[in-house]
Amino acid sequence: xxxxxxxxxIVQKEWRQYFAxxxxxxxxxxxxxxxxxxxxxxLNWFVxxxxxxxxxxxxxxxxxxxxxxxxxxxxxxxxxxxxxxVTMRLFAEEKRQGTIELLATSPITDLxxxxxxxxxxxGLYAVMIVSGFxxxxxxxxxxxxxxxxxxxxxxxxxxxLLGACFVALGLFVSSLTRNQIVAGVLTFCLFLSLxxxxxxxxxxxxxxxxxxSYVGLTNHLEDLIKGVISLKDIVYYLSVIVFGxxxxxxxxxxxxxxx
Amino acid sequence: MIEVxxxxxxxxxxxxxDGISFKVEKxxxxxFLGPNGAGKTTTMRVLTCYLPPTNGTVRVAGxxxxxxxxxxxxxxxxxxxxxxxxxxxxxTTYLDFVAKIKGVPRKERTSRIADxxxxxxxxxxxxxxxxxxxxxxxxxVGLAAAILxxxxxxILDEPTAGLDPKQIIExxxxxxxxxxxxxxxxxxxxLPEVSMTCGRVLIINKGRVVAEGTxxxxxHRLQGAAIVQIELRGERDAAVELxxxxxxxxxxxxxxxxxxxxxxxxxxxxxxDVREELARAIVQKGFGLLSLRRAGLSLEDIFLHLTTxxxxxPSEKTEVPA
Numbered sequence: 371x372x373x374x375x376x377x378x379x380i381v382q383k384e385w386r387q388y389f390a391x392x393x394x395x396x397x398x399x400x401x402x403x404x405x406x407x408x409x410x411x412x413l414n415w416f417v418x419x420x421x422x423x424x425x426x427x428x429x430x431x432x433x434x435x436x437x438x439x440x441x442x443x444x445x446x447x448x449x450x451x452x453x454x455x456v457t458m459r460l461f462a463e464e465k466r467q468g469t470i471e472l473l474a475t476s477p478i479t480d481l482x483x484x485x486x487x488x489x490x491x492x493g494l495y496a497v498m499i500v501s502g503f504x505x506x507x508x509x510x511x512x513x514x515x516x517x518x519x520x521x522x523x524x525x526x527x528x529x530x531l532l533g534a535c536f537v538a539l540g541l542f543v544s545s546l547t548r549n550q551i552v553a554g555v556l557t558f559c560l561f562l563s564l565x566x567x568x569x570x571x572x573x574x575x576x577x578x579x580x581x582x583s584y585v586g587l588t589n590h591l592e593d594l595i596k597g598v599i600s601l602k603d604i605v606y607y608l609s610v611i612v613f614g615x616x617x618x619x620x621x622x623x624x625x626x627x628x629x
Numbered sequence: 630m631i632e633v634x635x636x637x638x639x640x641x642x643x644x645x646x647d648g649i650s651f652k653v654e655k656x657x658x659x660x661f662l663g664p665n666g667a668g669k670t671t672t673m674r675v676l677t678c679y680l681p682p683t684n685g686t687v688r689v690a691g692x693x694x695x696x697x698x699x700x701x702x703x704x705x706x707x708x709x710x711x712x713x714x715x716x717x718x719x720x721t722t723y724l725d726f727v728a729k730i731k732g733v734p735r736k737e738r739t740s741r742i743a744d745x746x747x748x749x750x751x752x753x754x755x756x757x758x759x760x761x762x763x764x765x766x767x768x769x770v771g772l773a774a775a776i777l778x779x780x781x782x783x784i785l786d787e788p789t790a791g792l793d794p795k796q797i798i799e800x801x802x803x804x805x806x807x808x809x810x811x812x813x814x815x816x817x818x819x820l821p822e823v824s825m826t827c828g829r830v831l832i833i834n835k836g837r838v839v840a841e842g843t844x845x846x847x848x849h850r851l852q853g854a855a856i857v858q859i860e861l862r863g864e865r866d867a868a869v870e871l872x873x874x875x876x877x878x879x880x881x882x883x884x885x886x887x888x889x890x891x892x893x894x895x896x897x898x899x900x901x902d903v904r905e906e907l908a909r910a911i912v913q914k915g916f917g918l919l920s921l922r923r924a925g926l927s928l929e930d931i932f933l934h935l936t937t938x939x940x941x942x943p944s945e946k947t948e949v950p951a
Contacts, residue, residue: 472774475679
């Protein structure tokens with residue numbers, strides 16, 4: 371119980387610091403702006419597409435697939451750019467300021483510190499997702515062919531899981547240095563490479579390439595965005611998250627041993 | 630309250646602390662004295678569970694720092710050399726956060742924070758962002774944070790570094806008042822501070838304890854010789870010869886002083902007061918006696934003596950009865 375309380379205190383403190391600095395505002399603004407831009411561009415494209423006469427009679431394009439799905443795929447990439455900014459500070463700044471010494475000499479465990487910081491960043495990201503999804507609610511107002519809401523929920527889950535992976539890995543990188551800019555750049559490089567690995571996947575790829583591309587972070591979004599919850603994707607994301615948190619915990623703990 | 634046995638801490642190949650042992654009783658104020666890099670901060674970091682010891686056992690408030698770190702941390706208040714503050718927080722917000730993670734119960738939080746603010750006199754800046762505070766205020770906010778959870782043991786790493794003289798005096802007063810209820814360990818390389826605040830001193834050099842005792846007993850004991858400084862007018866060689874002839878005098882050094890005067894530094898047995906005989910002899914000889922005074926070895930001299938000369942010889946711990 372006290373452990374949950376301690377995690378809560380860390381979350382509270384991180385949120386206070388997010389909103390006392392420009393980080394929260396900049397990332398929220400950038401995210402909602404880009405969400406809006408992609409949403410309106412794709413909506414335009416969708417409208418043009420559905421107006422175009424087809425030789426097989428009237429077209430009935432799926433809003434879920436052609437509008438929401440497309441936007442979510444774009445936003446996954448936007449998250450890749452924004453999340454390093456959200457995570458880079460978390461440990462690097464504590465180390466630079468020496469406040470890590472306060473946390474480390476207080477009666478809370480390293481795991482509570484790591485989880486607190488993880489949940490704080492994830493919470494900020496969740497706010498970003500919710501504010502973006504507000505755009506979608508408008509669709510119910512004018513669409514003659516109402517979209518389904520279930521794929522939207524799994525889509526949000528997909529973005530959340532992806533973001534949680536970003537946070538866990540970003541947290542680890544941040545724990546490696548005392549310079550938040552270095553942490554940010556390294557995190558960004560890591561995310562980019564994990565994204566790029568996914569491009570290797572193609573129908574023609576050999577077994578080895580397939581196995582490597584499996585690591586690609588965005589490759590596991592597809593089913594969830596379509597509304598399919600498959601165990602392998604969930605397991606993949608959860609294991610990346612746990613692995614990232616494990617590395618962070620090890621790294622935070624090891625600083626004491628290495629001084 | 631604190632028991633340190635044979636504590637050793639190595640960083641890779643360098644040994645920062647080399648087999649230190651000491652005890653601190655409840656309510657005592659112990660001063661760590663030593664040049665930079667002597668191992669003071671490392672020892673304190675072990676006491677606060679920030680670093681694990683390489684060897685030896687350390688018990689704080691009855692709990693081993695290695696086995697029960699959380700219990701130790703609950704009972705220890707600590708300020709590192711630079712207080713760990715968040716510049717983007719207001720003072721009260723910061724203290725509130727510290728109170729929470731130190732495990733101060735919700736009901737007591739407000740009163741404890743108010744109490745700490747009053748004790749460290751930071752009331753007039755409690756709504757200011759820490760980043761805007763001067764060094765002195767930051768130090769005091771750090772101290773406020775360290776005493777928030779009413780710890781049994783307070784560990785202060787150079788608590789007066791960077792303060793102005795008035796603040797130094799205030800901080801010393803505060804520390805003195807804290808002793809009694811709390812057991813205090815503080816480190817410093819400012820010598821007068823130790824004699825003013827601490828009940829007991831541990832002089833550390835190169836990771837070892839070179840001397841231990843109360844400031845007075847250290848001064849007394851290490852004053853193996855008493856030094857008398859004489860200012861007189863007269864012929865140099867004759868004066869030196871004269872001083873040497875007094876029983877109990879071990880060594881005489883002469884140098885020229887102001888306005889043609891001669892300065893003699895006479896080292897004599899501590900047990901014997903040679904001033905009277907010296908004065909009589911000088912006057913009888915017809916020299917003009919201008920001044921004569923006994924110069925005790927200051928803590929500073931002892932410190933320099935211990936940390937420069939003794940350090941090179943394999944240190945024999947100078948035991949000083951309290």
